[in-house]
Structures are given as C-alpha cells and as structure tokens.
Amino acid sequence: MTMLQTLYTFLFYIIQPLIWLRLWLRGRKIPAYRKRWGERYGFYKSQVKPDGILLHSVSVGETLAAVPLVRALRHRYPSLPITVTTMTPTGSERALSAFGKDVYHVYLPYDLPGAMTRFLDHVQPRLVIIMETELWPNLISALHQRQTPLIIANARLSERSSRGYRKLGRFMSALLRRITLIAVQNAEDGERFIELGLKRSQLNVTGSLKFDISVTPELAARAVTLRRQWASQRPVWIAASTHEGEESIIVQAHAELLKTFPNLLLILVPRHPDRFDDAKAIVRKAGLTYTLRSTGAIPPATTHVVIGDTMGELMLLYGIADLAFVGGSLIDRGGHNPLEPAAHAIPVLMGPHTFNFKDICARLQAADGLITVSDSASLIKQVMTLLSDDDYRRYHGHHAVDVLHKNQGALQSLLTLLEPYLPPRSQ
Template sequence: MQLATPLLHRKLKRRAQSEPGYAQAVPERFGFYEGAAPVRTPDAPPLVWIHAVSLGETRAAAILLKELRELLPGMRLLLTNGTATGRAEGSKLVREGDVQVWQPWDSPQAVRRFLTHFRPDVGVLMETEIWPNLVAGCKAHHIPLVLANARMNEKSWRGARRWSWLARPAYQALSAVWAQTDVDAERLSDVGAPVRGVLGNLKFDSVPDAGLLARGRAWRSGAGRPVVLFASSREGEEAAWLASWIAQRDASRARDCEVQWLLVPRHPQRFDEVIALCTAAGLSVSRRSQWQEHPQPADIWLGDSMGEMAQYYGMAHAALLGGSFEPLGGQNLIEALSCDCPVVMGPHTFNFAEAADLAADAGVALRVADMQEGVEEAVRLVNDPERQADLASRCHAFTAAHRGAALSTALAVVQQLRSAAMPHHEA
C-alpha cells in the first residue's frame, strides 16, 4: 500500500492542473488532519458522518441532511467527499461545529487514522460508495455504517458478482441498506447487502431555489425565441449535438426551427473546450460568467457557473439530458422535472432507470434513439407552445407524487443511532 502513495500524489497533482480543488488538503486523503479531534463528552450531540463522493451525491446528501437536522437538533456533521466538485458543493452544507474533509484513501492505515480521529456515531454512505477497508474498519470500531438512497445498475451488479470474494463481505458488513427501487433492492440483496427497505429516491424531495428559478424564467421571457438546454453534457456529446443541430438548421430554414441553445457542460474543466468546439463551427458563444443583468445575444449561451442549475432549467422550455446520449447512464432528470422542465433523453439512462421509465410513462420525459432524434424532438417540442405547456404542468404533479424518501431515510438513520445503544446520546 505504501508503494502506491507516490502514484496517488502524482495523480492528484495532475488533476489539480485542471481542477485546483484537488490540490487542497492532500494529507487528508491519507488520514492526516489539521487541528484537534472533535471533543467527545457524554452529553455531546451525535456526530453524523455522511460520505457523498461527487456533485450528485452531495446534492442528495443535502436533502437528507435537512431532515436529519430537524430530527437531531444540535447534531454535528462530518462530511467527506471524493471529488473537487463534490467538496465545493458540500462546503455549503457545513455549519459551525461541523467538519468537512476528503474521503480517506481505502487503505487500512488511512481508514484507521480517519476513524480513530473522528469517531463518528453513525456513517451514511450515499448511493453507491462501498469501500472494503472502510466498511471493515467501521465494523471493527463498532460504528454503524449504512448505505442510503442506494442504487445498483446492471453493470455494477454483474461486477459485484464477478468479484464476489471482495464485494460480498463488504456489503454484508453494512448495518443497513435502503434502496431507491425494488430492482436496486433485489440486486443489492443478491450480493449480500442487508436491505432494510425500499424508500424511494431522495432527489424527488429536492426543492429548487425559488430565486434562481424566477430569474431563469425572467431571462427566458426575454430570449425572443424558445430555449433548449443541453443539461450536464458529457465529453463526446457536444460534438454529436453540434453536428445534429447544424444539419437540422441547414436542412430547414423554417422559422419553427429557430431556438436559443443553452449548454451547461457537466464538468467545469471542460468549459473552454466546449466553447472552442462551438466557435470552430462558426457559432458565437456568450458565457454566463460574463453576463450582467441579462444574457448577452449569441448563437449559444454557455452556463459556466456552479450551483445555478435551477436558474438554467428555469430558462429552458425543454432540456436534453446529458450523459444519456453516450453509454454513461444519464444525469439526474429529476432536477429538471422539479423545475417544470420537460426532458428529452437518449437511450442510456441506467443510472436513473426507474425514474426515467416512470417519467417516460407519465409523458414528462421523451425517450429517443440518438442525438439526431433528440435534437429534432426538442426543437419540435419547444416550437409547439400548447404541447410544451401541457408537459411542463405535468412535471410538477409527477415529482410531487414521488416525494417522501428524505423523511423516511432520516428516521431510519436515527433508528440506527438508537440501536447502537450509546447511552450518552438521546436521539
């Protein structure tokens, strides 16, 4: 394990060249922390550790955390992240008395240092993050460790079965698992996880920021033409989108093909790359970071800010779902629907399989075979005001009907604290 340490340092250094956040607090990755350990007294409130690896998991953790703070007044949060975007988003959740550090590298030494330094009362892993040494360390230290909002796609399930000698003991050592769907529960149970319930998807409980949503709607009204958002686009998808859009534009000069495109790449380090792609095709680009009171006229608007997705969905009459036009599993379509923004999604939605199927059945998400069909469908939808308004109104009812996972999950976490029989806590 020690031999790999220099390699990890070099990897972090390379990542930091495009994302400076990776250069922050590097010793934490190896279980070394500045400052004293949290004070533990018999009457201290519980220290709840939540691990959210990246941006999406951190946003789901925020929904759960809101309910936990209601149920556990005075609780302290220990938040760990694995990516720079996750850590940046997670910093918004930290209050006085809370702690945010990097997830320790999954070596016995780093895990031991992490657990003995912080000694959390309960650990909550978000969605998919299972690390063998981390799970084993919690069991050895008698720290209940649960997997919340748990999901397992078919690829991960087959991988866990193939490597069952490693995966099964890790899943079996968890204290509890709460799955998003029945299919997730079946797969997780099959690899040894102690599934205690199917509680739904936390992301349905997300409430978009009203101020951002209102500003987006105001900007949309001033656009002068329908707005289509390509949300959380991934590498390779923008080039396919660009080729499809230019081909459609050149084939039809009809007014009902006119739209304002808004691109929001999934990863901030790719903003300049996407701009270069568009300008090389002869398109003008206006960046969100350069706007004052209103968007500046351009062929393409580029959303190059963090934490403003509600604003971008508010600007859009419809959205293409990033990550679904390449075999990447798709991004979170629930966020768009909660902003009353209908979705056009490609064939690859395995990360949100049930939500995507439910949304398609409800008519608030339209499934297409490829990017060309996706661009055509999106343009057709936003140029049909009556149909677009109907889908937008159905989005609100759809998301409202699937809420409730946050409170159920928070109550289950509190029960884990009680079951741990630590007499100095009163849940």
C-alpha cells in the same frame, strides 16, 4: 482481515504512485486536484466537532441527492454536528455551495487502513451514512470494529455492478453483513443485494431521495429574474451535464435549430470543469458566439450560447429554460439526473443510455415525462416540435413534474430509519 482484503490493500498501496500521477495530470486543467493531498491520507488541518453524523457523497450527483437529507437532519437535530465528505474537487465545491457553514467538509481519504484510522479518529462519528453504493472494504471494517453504525442510503446496484461483485463470493457477503442497514431505491436493487449475501433484516426499500427535491420560492424568483435579463423575448433550451462527444452534437443541433429559431438561446453546461475550455472551442468552431456564466455578464442578443462554467447553479439554470436535455445519455455513461429539470415542470430529453437512472427514467417515460432521442437528427426534431407547440411542451413538462410529486416520500422513510441511531429529537 481476509486474504482477499489483504490483497486489495496491498494492491491499493502499490498503485499509489499512479494515483499521484493522475492527480497531478488532472491538476493541469483543474488546479484543485493538486491541493489538499494530505486529506486524501487522513491528515487534516481543519477541526471538526466529534460525535456527529458523517455523510459521504462521492461526487456531484450524490451530493445533490443528499441536500434534502442534510437539511432535514439539520432541522431535526440542530445541535448535532454533520461532516460531509466527498472525493473530488467538483463534489467538494458542490458541498460547500449547498451547505455552506452548516456542515463541516473534508475529503474522505483513500481506502488504506492507516488513512481510515486517522480519519475516523479525527471525525469520531456516532453514525455514518454513505450515499448510493460506495463500498470501501477498509472503511467498512474499521467502522465495524468501532461498532459505529453504517447505513448506505439511496442505494442502487445495477445488474452490471452486481455481476462484478458476485465474482468476489464470500468476501462480498461478509463485507455486506458488516453494514448496519442498506436503504435501497427499489425492490429490484434490493434483491441484487440479497443475492450477494445481505440479510433481509439489513434491507429496507425507501425509494429514491432524488424524488425529494423541490424548487424553493427563492430559487424560482432568481430564475425568473435571470430569464427576464437574459432572454425575455427569446426561447431557451438547456443541455446539462454533458460529456465529451456530446457537446459537439448539441452545438451542431443548435446551429441547425437557429435556422428555424434565429433568436434561440442554448445554455450548455458540461458535467466537469475540465470540459469548459473544450466547450468554448466547440462553440467557436461552429461559428457561434458565447457568453460565460462565470463573468456574470448579461448575454447580449447576439449571443447564441451561454456556457455554464460555474458550480452549484444547475438547478437555477434549469429554471431559465423552456426544455432540457440531460447529458451522459447520448454516450454510454448511463445518464444524469432527469428529475432536476422535471422539478421545474419543463420537458426532459435524454439519449438512450440511461442505466444510472433506469427506474426513474422508466417511470418518467411511462407517464410522458421523458422524451428519448438517439442522435442529432432526433434531437433537432424533438426540440423543434417542443418549441413550436406550447401545448405539447406544457403537456410533457406537467407530466414530468407529476411523476416527481407522486414518487416523493423516500426522505421521510429514511429519517424514520435513522432515528434509532441518533439522540432524541429537539422539540
């Protein structure tokens, strides 16, 4: 262990009381944060089958990107156990919703040597896949010592993150070289890893797994049924993965749009469950009525807003809408995945802050598959135009899904890269 890693570990131990306090405080709104603390330190009540694949996706976005990968691995290696780890209750709920009993699920512990040792002794993976860019030094070191292959899949590295990592110098270079392979979303991200010290032999550009999503016939049928029940004669728009500071803009815009489209329905889906109560308060303050999706009730014609307060239903809710705004983009959060609504062939709107999906948004925008709005006024203008012009709306929806289809293939590339580390495929 290097001096810098020793210091990192020491500081991680020191801040544990602050982490406990944060979990306890977050538990006031989301009780799940006060549960399963033992798992966060490598103590598990449930058993998992060893000698399988361990896949880590820190939270909701990464878990969604992992869905096609896990399904493909289950199909190719049906006898190989898969354990999915997350670090948040929302990620945990999404994993359970997406995979059910097809996989094992536990929390990844905090990056402390003892916790990681207990965790790896419990799971005993033959291959570890980490989604996107979760670089935990003690986990990486423990896997290297055990000679367990580690692959970072769907990796991305922003310029801002790269600048921060460069300050770590040789420590970062040594850490990266303990990773078996990094499969990046694009060449630009790959070059940033090379600049940090990764060898080119460890790098492969596969593209983004986020393009490899699809709307299953079952999901499409459910969406058609819900649309018929909720709004057979009403236009519908959705604002999804919204954050604090965005819900008020969205609701104010909706109130203004109702003056032109009196029967317009908004589906509002906050990114995190602790925003559900705030979303309700914002809708009430605007003098609008709402129905909670969690009640299962069919919204009456007098409902202005459906609040999506359930987990694992976002793709379904996108399928109900005529157009979508994707949140985290009107504020400086970097935006969330625009390909999920694009898969439904509906127009996609986002704010100017899209650095989390820089490459994807650039491709969508170049093909007229993404409309950028900067504030409430421009959002109102674009939604009004899209709702008023069916051809314009279909044009943008068609180009959005076309970008999705033209950029698929990362899943197959990644599966090919994984083959040397897995047993022969079942025929």
